[in-house]
Amino acid sequence: MLKKLTFLKKRVLKLFATIGGTASLLVSLASCGTSTASASSSGSATTVGFIMVGSRSDYGYNQAVYVASQTVAAEMSNVKVITADNIPENSSVTQTMQAMVNQGAKIIFATSYGYFPYALKFAKSHPTITVLHQGEYLTGKFPGNFGTYWGEAFEPVSLGGMAAGSVTKTNKLGFVYAFPIPQTIDNIDAFELGAQSVNPKAKTYVVNTSNWCDPLKQTEAASALLAQGADVLSQHQDCQTAVIEAAKQAHAYVVGYHYDASSLDPSGWLTGSVWNWAPLYKSIISTILSGHFKGSKYNANFVGSFAAHDNPLVLAPFGPAVSSGMRSKILAEEAKLKAGASIFKGPIYCQNGQLLVPAGVTPTYAQINNFSCFVKGVVGTIPQG
Amino acid sequence: MNGFEQTLIGGIAGGTAIVIPALGELTSELSGIVNLGTEGCMLVGALGAYAVTVATGSAEIGVAGGAVAGAVFGLLHAYLTIYRKADQLTSGLVIWFLALGITGVLGTGYVNDAITPLPIISIPGLSQVPWLGPILFRQNLLVYAGYILIALMIFVLRKSRIGLLLKATGERPEVVSVAGNHPNLIQVTAVTVGALFAGIGGAQLSVGYVGTWFDDMTSGYGFVAVAVVLFASWKPLRVMVGAYVFGIALSAESVLQTNGIAINQYLLDALPYLVTLIALVIVSRRGGRKAPEALSRALTDVT
Numbered sequence: 001m002l003k004k005l006t007f008l009k010k011r012v013l014k015l016f017a018t019i020g021g022t023a024s025l026l027v028s029l030a031s032c033g034t035s036t037a038s039a040s041s042s043g044s045a046t047t048v049g050f051i052m053v054g055s056r057s058d059y060g061y062n063q064a065v066y067v068a069s070q071t072v073a074a075e076m077s078n079v080k081v082i083t084a085d086n087i088p089e090n091s092s093v094t095q096t097m098q099a100m101v102n103q104g105a106k107i108i109f110a111t112s113y114g115y116f117p118y119a120l121k122f123a124k125s126h127p128t129i130t131v132l133h134q135g136e137y138l139t140g141k142f143p144g145n146f147g148t149y150w151g152e153a154f155e156p157v158s159l160g161g162m163a164a165g166s167v168t169k170t171n172k173l174g175f176v177y178a179f180p181i182p183q184t185i186d187n188i189d190a191f192e193l194g195a196q197s198v199n200p201k202a203k204t205y206v207v208n209t210s211n212w213c214d215p216l217k218q219t220e221a222a223s224a225l226l227a228q229g230a231d232v233l234s235q236h237q238d239c240q241t242a243v244i245e246a247a248k249q250a251h252a253y254v255v256g257y258h259y260d261a262s263s264l265d266p267s268g269w270l271t272g273s274v275w276n277w278a279p280l281y282k283s284i285i286s287t288i289l290s291g292h293f294k295g296s297k298y299n300a301n302f303v304g305s306f307a308a309h310d311n312p313l314v315l316a317p318f319g320p321a322v323s324s325g326m327r328s329k330i331l332a333e334e335a336k337l338k339a340g341a342s343i344f345k346g347p348i349y350c351q352n353g354q355l356l357v358p359a360g361v362t363p364t365y366a367q368i369n370n371f372s373c374f375v376k377g378v379v380g381t382i383p384q385g
Numbered sequence: 386m387n388g389f390e391q392t393l394i395g396g397i398a399g400g401t402a403i404v405i406p407a408l409g410e411l412t413s414e415l416s417g418i419v420n421l422g423t424e425g426c427m428l429v430g431a432l433g434a435y436a437v438t439v440a441t442g443s444a445e446i447g448v449a450g451g452a453v454a455g456a457v458f459g460l461l462h463a464y465l466t467i468y469r470k471a472d473q474l475t476s477g478l479v480i481w482f483l484a485l486g487i488t489g490v491l492g493t494g495y496v497n498d499a500i501t502p503l504p505i506i507s508i509p510g511l512s513q514v515p516w517l518g519p520i521l522f523r524q525n526l527l528v529y530a531g532y533i534l535i536a537l538m539i540f541v542l543r544k545s546r547i548g549l550l551l552k553a554t555g556e557r558p559e560v561v562s563v564a565g566n567h568p569n570l571i572q573v574t575a576v577t578v579g580a581l582f583a584g585i586g587g588a589q590l591s592v593g594y595v596g597t598w599f600d601d602m603t604s605g606y607g608f609v610a611v612a613v614v615l616f617a618s619w620k621p622l623r624v625m626v627g628a629y630v631f632g633i634a635l636s637a638e639s640v641l642q643t644n645g646i647a648i649n650q651y652l653l654d655a656l657p658y659l660v661t662l663i664a665l666v667i668v669s670r671r672g673g674r675k676a677p678e679a680l681s682r683a684l685t686d687v688t
Contacts, residue, residue, distance in 0.1 A: 227388070
């Protein structure tokens with residue numbers, strides 16, 4: 001009993017010690033309650049930490065990371081996995097990384113876009129720890145213990161655009177996104193180009209919410225798009241349930257992103273792009289454990305693709321509204337992408353008619369990552385900072 | 386439906402999630418207790434409503450669950466501030482963090498639970514009124530509850546003995562005491578009822594307009610409600626204007642974009658806050674009620 005009380009007292013003291021910190025820290029603490037580090041195996045195992053910006057059960061971006069981290073834990077007997085979710089994109093992430101190192105972590109996956117500067121800095125000051133960042137593209141020199149990884153997300157997104165273009169009656173597709181960054185711009189462009197490939201009249205209406213997950217804003221955005229006449233909604237945010245719910249109530253269709261949420265709206269779900277991170281995580285961890293990380297493809301900007309058969313973002317199962325004819329058409333297109341085709345093969349024009357990709361040219365990933373305009377057929381403007 | 390109408394329809398629905406908690410905060414502050422934990426009470430209200438809806442299959446019963454959850458947290462704030470003499474601002478923040486943590490843990494399983502949210506009810510007759518009808522009278526139950534609460538609040542504060550007692554408690558608790566009433570009891574009731582309203586506001590998000598549960602889904606709107614009360618100088622009509630204007634501006638952000646209108650990103654994001662501020666400055670030109678005395682004392686005593 002006394003032991004229990006002392007333990008409780010310690011926990012409470014710890015809680016109050018942290019409450020003394022800054023407000024942002026407090027937010028992360030409150031959420032730390034949900035993120036009990038989960039140990040999976042012990043012994044002489046290498047500890048690997050995964051840090052997530054949102055809830056590990058968000059039916060979106062963060063849940064995909066969490067599920068994959070648990071697959072790693074289950075399938076790699078020489079690895080112990082610890083996780084932390086709801087860690088904001090500020091100095092809290094540095095503290096979380098340090099806390100993980102204190103727990104013995106040798107490898108850290110910082111999985112949110114905004115973690116990048118903190119992750120890079122942490123890698124530089126901790127040469128014995130390998131830090132991987134999910135989503136950013138580093139143009140400078142890589143420290144020997146740092147790497148970024150991502151996938152050509154726009155490939156499966158363009159296939160989702162095909163499904164959307166094939167079912168729309170109003171020729172208006174709605175797309176809710178968080179911030180105008182290369183990833184979201186590429187995805188919107190690919191979505192519209194995919195839709196155009198099966199329905200030249202399809203237009204994509206876009207709304208940005210300036211937030212990775214604000215359900216009220218998402219609902220306002222979805223309602224505005226539906227009122228505009230959109231009958232298919234897609235999105236690029238961390239959480240997708242509010243947009244799916246809005247579409248469901250309006251009997252509109254949905255193309256998902258991040259995670260298979262077809263169970264939330266089985267009849268409205270067309271398909272989606274979902275993360276399958278586990279194979280990539282396992283490959284990266286194995287490379288590090290074998291001692292060959294430095295100078296490897298992972299000690300750089302690694303971008304998985306359909307063509308290399310290692311794209312971590314894959315096409316989700318189809319819903320009933322996608323006809324069998326359209327399914328085979330989409331799968332045929334997927335096969336073409338796997339054989340090296342590109343959705344961004346020129347000629348492609350910006351909204352204002354400016355040539356984005358010249359005829360016959362297939363842009364490289366770095367070039368695509370520099371796209372700064374919406375393609376013709378997208379309605380809405382990229383907000384200027 | 387044109388963009389303007391959609392802005393107002395979405396604005397009223399979203400604004401309801403601000404106006405009900407703001408009226409609650411008004412009740413609380415008039416009695417002399419500020420509740421910064423309104424955000425937390427909304428959050429537990431949102432989850433409480435969602436959990437009860439999942440369990441019972443009825444969003445209407447869910448709203449009651451959300452109200453109770455909010456009230457329980459309000460009661461805690463009342464106990465800490467009134468009987469334990471805790472600093473009001475600190476206690477409010479503690480309530481918020483507590484709510485964040487508890488809903489974060491308990492809410493995990495509810496993200497993937499689908500519910501049937503509150504249905505849209507068209508009021509016969511009124512919803513046929515040209516233009517305004519569909520905007521004001523094709524909404525869900527809680528939007529109508531918001532209208533009724535506004536009217537009720539105005540009536541209670543202007544005409545009833547309860548309103549007088551409430552205001553007197555906020556100004557001079559000693560006088561209330563001498564007159565044979567219990568200022569502490571009145572404050573506890575006011576804070577609890579206020580938090581109950583906050584819980585209902587949270588329910589408007591989870592089982593009303595949005596229709597899903599999500600971690601920290603109130604995203605700071607509870608603080609907006611508190612700010613609206615301050616800027617509305619404790620007048621219910623102004624609170625109403627501020628809350629709905631905020632909702633409408635939030636909705637306008639999306640509608641402007643779907644119509645391809647380009648506005649500076651930062652300006653667009655600041656729009657709801659900016660417009661609300663301007664609106665409240667305009668409606669407050671004729672001077673407002675002074676802060677309840679007990680409230681000013683409680684706030685200036687903070688060292």
